[in-house]
Amino acid sequence: MDSSPPLREKKDSFHDLPIVFQCENCRTIIGDSFASVSSNSTLKMVTLDRVTKKVRIRDKLVSSSHTTDLGSSYNPLACETCNSDLGRIYRTTTIHLDELRDKFSLYVDRLSCYQIGSEEQKASLSSAAIPSVHYLQQQIIKLQAVSVSLNGRLMEIEDRLKEDSS
Numbered sequence: 001m002d003s004s005p006p007l008r009e010k011k012d013s014f015h016d017l018p019i020v021f022q023c024e025n026c027r028t029i030i031g032d033s034f035a036s037v038s039s040n041s042t043l044k045m046v047t048l049d050r051v052t053k054k055v056r057i058r059d060k061l062v063s064s065s066h067t068t069d070l071g072s073s074y075n076p077l078a079c080e081t082c083n084s085d086l087g088r089i090y091r092t093t094t095i096h097l098d099e100l101r102d103k104f105s106l107y108v109d110r111l112s113c114y115q116i117g118s119e120e121q122k123a124s125l126s127s128a129a130i131p132s133v134h135y136l137q138q139q140i141i142k143l144q145a146v147s148v149s150l151n152g153r154l155m156e157i158e159d160r161l162k163e164d165s166s
């Protein structure tokens with residue numbers, strides 16, 4: 001049998017507990033943190049390199065007119081179950097958003113997060129609860145052109161989750 005220590009054990013293993021991302025509207029599971037994850041505080045998006053089949057890529061190609069991603073175009077992403085807008089998959093990007101191209105960028109405020117083993121329906125996304133903050137930071141460093149305050153963003157997510165659950 002498997003002799004690895006139980007997941008519940010506190011210490012470092014807590015940080016490695018995977019997070020499941022769900023549609024905020026209908027709780028359909030749309031991805032998890034086993035995917036390569038990065039985040040962009042300016043765009044308020046979490047980017048995964050893979051998602052579940054419950055994420056539908058809309059056919060239309062949208063050209064962005066926002067300052068942050070001006071000149072980019074993307075296919076909107078929708079929840080297969082409830083049809084909510086979930087995010088976008090960039091097809092053409094400016095250089096500083098190159099890392100997002102052809103990946104699944106999900107709007108933070110459209111996501112609900114559940115941390116496996118946390119015993120809560122909604123895991124608090126505090127810096128202590130998110131799995132391997134260090135890993136996320138490594139990913140963010142790769143987005144060198146983008147200045148990201150991970151803790152600030154996490155607090156923002158946490159605040160949103162509190163708002164949503166109140």
Ligand SMILES: [Zn+2]
Pocket residue numbers: 023024025026027028079080081082083084
């Ligand atoms: Zn949904």
